[in-house]
Amino acid sequence: MDHPRDAARGGQRARPGRSAAAGWVSSRPRAERAREVADVLRQQITSGRFPDGVLPDEYSLGQRLHASRNAVREALGLLRNEGLITRRRGVGTTVVLPKYGHGLDRLAGLAEALSGHGAVTNEIRAAEAVTELPAVIAERLGVPAAAGGVRLERLRWLDGLPLSLDSSYLTTDVGTRVLAGDLVGRDVFSLIEETSGHRLGRADVAVHAVTADPDTAALLRIEAGAAVFALERLTHLADGRPVDAESIRIRADRMALRTTLHRGVPPASG
Amino acid sequence: MDHPRDAARGGQRARPGRSAAAGWVSSRPRAERAREVADVLRQQITSGRFPDGVLPDEYSLGQRLHASRNAVREALGLLRNEGLITRRRGVGTTVVLPKYGHGLDRLAGLAEALSGHGAVTNEIRAAEAVTELPAVIAERLGVPAAAGGVRLERLRWLDGLPLSLDSSYLTTDVGTRVLAGDLVGRDVFSLIEETSGHRLGRADVAVHAVTADPDTAALLRIEAGAAVFALERLTHLADGRPVDAESIRIRADRMALRTTLHRGVPPASG
Known part of the structure; x- marks a missing residue:
């Protein structure tokens, strides 16, 4: 319903080049x-x-x-x-909730990115060796399907509410060691670096915006149809070997992705 | 409805540490x-x-x-x-549609980012000088509200369908020159650089995922409630002065945001 004041102002559209009054x-x-x-x-x-x-x-x-x-x-x-x-x-x-910024400037785990904002805890939904990788995941990780791997799925909580659902396939060598780590309290990235003795290098990230399907919505405790981020992230060791293929859903009401972009050439990729 | 093959396999949940069969x-x-x-x-x-x-x-x-x-x-x-x-x-x-990747690695306009994929054309919805800026926009641009500015709103088309709705406030000096440029065919970034004689420096970007309100949905020709990206982008000249405060809505069915993240220190900001 238009308020009379609004209606009085309505009807005219701004036209290119025309100088207009202020603001809204x-x-x-x-x-x-x-x-x-x-x-x-x-x-x-x-x-x-x-x-x-x-x-x-x-x-x-x-x-x-x-x-x-x-x-x-x-x-x-x-x-x-x-x-x-x-x-x-x-x-x-x-x-309702503070909306946190997760930096897209550098590769960091959620707990790392949110340090100072609160403790992230993880509900482990899957943490298991798999004897054969799905073919498309094996391809992304650059290993034969028969090499197997480790599947992790964690629901990540902050301040008593779910923040994201992270599903990963790790290569067998890296993943098996991560399975022995503190999956409830720690980022997988820091566990990989600690248990493998290798530093991480780069990650290729694609960010999608999607509406939550009923299953995801129930897990993240949001309404079905709410907007969520769906991230694909393929993380490599410093030597360039891919070790962690992730699919992450993030509650978009709780998190914005932030970055600073620079004009000119992109940084050299590792 | 569960298929009998599914039902026969159902009922058991994977447990942490337990080795499981392959894939899905x-x-x-x-x-x-x-x-x-x-x-x-x-x-x-x-x-x-x-x-x-x-x-x-x-x-x-x-x-x-x-x-x-x-x-x-x-x-x-x-x-x-x-x-x-x-x-x-x-x-x-x-x-339905190819989904394009828009790089979050470096600061680029849409036409620049999609060069090779097709021609971006812009439907100009607003291009006008404003005598007073909304206070919060003035604050972001670091100028008094009374300094005024230029408001641009363009619906950006690719392959005969809307891709994004870009709304900008530019500072008066930079914006006035941009108004004289080819707003139908060009990125605002390249117009700023060309008409101001200054290079762009950095942009601070926040990416949100939201569901489209009915008005946005009608403009972007998607269903109300579909997921869209909502970007805030504040772009600075190379000397650090903010000149362009944007709010951008992008059809999430047509575009993913891509970046490569590196472990270690972020690149120095300009």
């Missing part, structure tokens, strides 16, 4: 302004601008963001649908 | 195996392993992936829900 109280359709307001608020929430987790009321947000109250309300609805905030009469708008 | 014909719940099969197929589809866009039939896929036909069928259902494949009786399973 403008002649643009409300859905567009709401999207922009949601983007700004998401950025502020994720960067910790509301340290007590309470957002100002709609009127104050509107003032602060130069937006109409209706656009603010619609933006808050979008962020509620993302699972980022809750809205309750008498309580106001509060941030 | 196993005692694990079918939803888990389907998820793994879907991950492998997504990886293969995205990396161009089915160049004619046609997937083998369920039986052949099962053979190839060591998976039961029911797990394969369920996996294909997941990928269909992601918009990656279609399934039609008599035609089989086909890839």
